[in-house]
Amino acid sequence: MKPHRGTLILVLGILGLVICFPLGIAAWIMGQGDLKEMDSGVMDPTGRGMTSAGKIIGIVATVLTALGLLAGIALFAIGLLGAATGAVH
Numbered sequence: 001m002k003p004h005r006g007t008l009i010l011v012l013g014i015l016g017l018v019i020c021f022p023l024g025i026a027a028w029i030m031g032q033g034d035l036k037e038m039d040s041g042v043m044d045p046t047g048r049g050m051t052s053a054g055k056i057i058g059i060v061a062t063v064l065t066a067l068g069l070l071a072g073i074a075l076f077a078i079g080l081l082g083a084a085t086g087a088v089h
Contacts, residue, residue: 005034006047006054013057017064024061031055 009031016024034051037043 004047006050009054013054016061021065027058
C-alpha cells in the first residue's frame with residue numbers, strides 16, 4: 001500500500017491560500033487523485049482527513065484567486081470605459 005501524502009497536500013493548500021495560488025491548484029489535483037487511490041485501496045487511508053482538508057483549502061484558494069482576478073479585470077474595464085468617455089470627477 002502506498003503511503004499517504006496528506007501532510008504535503010495540506011501544506012500545499014495552506015500555502016496556496018496564503019502565498020501562491022498555483023500551490024492551491026496542485027493541492028486540489030493531488031488531493032483528488034489521492035482520495036481516489038484511498039477509495040480503491042491502493043493508498044493508506046489514515047491520511048484521509050488531512051488530504052480532504054488540503055483539497056478543500058486548495059479549492060478555496062483557487063476560487064478566491066479567480067474571483068479576485070475577475071474583480072480586477074472588471075475594475076480595469078470600468079476605468080478604461082470612464083477614460084474613453086472622458087468622465088471627469
